[in-house]
Amino acid sequence: MIASSKAAKPESDADSPSEKTPFFVDKNAPKNDAVDYPAIEQAVRVILGAVGEDPDREGLLETPARVARMYAEMFAGLKSDPGRHLEKVFEEDYDEIVLVRDISFCSMCEHHLLPFTGKAHIAYLPSGKVVGLSKLARVVEEVARRPQVQERLTHTVANLIEERLSARGVAVVVESTHSCMTMRGIRKPGSLCLTSAMRGAFKTDPKSRAEVLGLINRSAG
Ligand SMILES: Nc1nc2c(ncn2[C@@H]2O[C@H](COP(=O)(O)OP(=O)(O)OP(=O)(O)O)[C@@H](O)[C@H]2O)c(=O)[nH]1
Numbered sequence: 001m002i003a004s005s006k007a008a009k010p011e012s013d014a015d016s017p018s019e020k021t022p023f024f025v026d027k028n029a030p031k032n033d034a035v036d037y038p039a040i041e042q043a044v045r046v047i048l049g050a051v052g053e054d055p056d057r058e059g060l061l062e063t064p065a066r067v068a069r070m071y072a073e074m075f076a077g078l079k080s081d082p083g084r085h086l087e088k089v090f091e092e093d094y095d096e097i098v099l100v101r102d103i104s105f106c107s108m109c110e111h112h113l114l115p116f117t118g119k120a121h122i123a124y125l126p127s128g129k130v131v132g133l134s135k136l137a138r139v140v141e142e143v144a145r146r147p148q149v150q151e152r153l154t155h156t157v158a159n160l161i162e163e164r165l166s167a168r169g170v171a172v173v174v175e176s177t178h179s180c181m182t183m184r185g186i187r188k189p190g191s192l193c194l195t196s197a198m199r200g201a202f203k204t205d206p207k208s209r210a211e212v213l214g215l216i217n218r219s220a221g
């Protein structure tokens with residue numbers, strides 16, 4: 001059975017544990033309809049018990065519900081199409097590099113469900129249309145909000161931009177720190193993982209590739 005805090009009022013007496021699970025609604029967080037909050041709460045209680053904790057002690061009473069809300073937030077991009085952010089474009093007679101650097105993100109390593117955090121740099125060569133700059137960051141944000149590996153995050157973003165914008169070239173470079181390598185396991189704080197995905201001219205033309213990598217690596221200021 002799922003324990004409840006003093007504030008919790010089970011809405012149903014049904015036998016299913018998930019139906020008895022208290023649900024602490026965070027009014028600030030939009031509900032993620034794809035997520036089974038009570039099932040997560042139940043699982044977190046099991047984990048707490050399994051590691052030797054007492055899920056019914058006061059400090060932990062709200063933890064399962066908090067974790068459910070956290071997963072709903074961290075995995076909010078699981079069922080959505082991040083490419084929808086690239087649908088609105090502006091016709092523009094500009095055919096040189098567009099680069100947005102230092103797009104911070106936080107994703108979840110699918111192997112350990114621990115965060116990996118860092119920055120993405122996105123460049124593309126437009127073909128008659130450009131997209132709002134913030135939309136590139138929105139795509140990163142949404143692709144990151146799934147259980148991920150960095151390589152897939154990197155090439156998913158590159159593919160979306162290449163396909164949806166018909167870009168003549170796309171370069172995506174991602175640098176991040178994986179908690180599963182810094183706080184557990186091999187424990188190497190400071191280790192950085194870099195991945196890149198090159199498409200079109202940035203893949204085939206060494207000069208274009210060198211130019212975009214120069215801009216990405218250029219120190220700020
Ligand atoms: N390629 C790739 N590997 C990742 C990513 N995030 C975490 N990993 C790695 O996934 C691997 C999982 O390895 P396993 O041997 O199955 O799991 P493990 O025993 O917990 O591995 P250790 O971390 O070495 O203790 C580890 O080497 C992690 O460093 C990622 O984004 N990309």
Ligand SMILES: [Zn+2]
Binds near residue numbers: 181
């Ligand atoms: Zn991991």
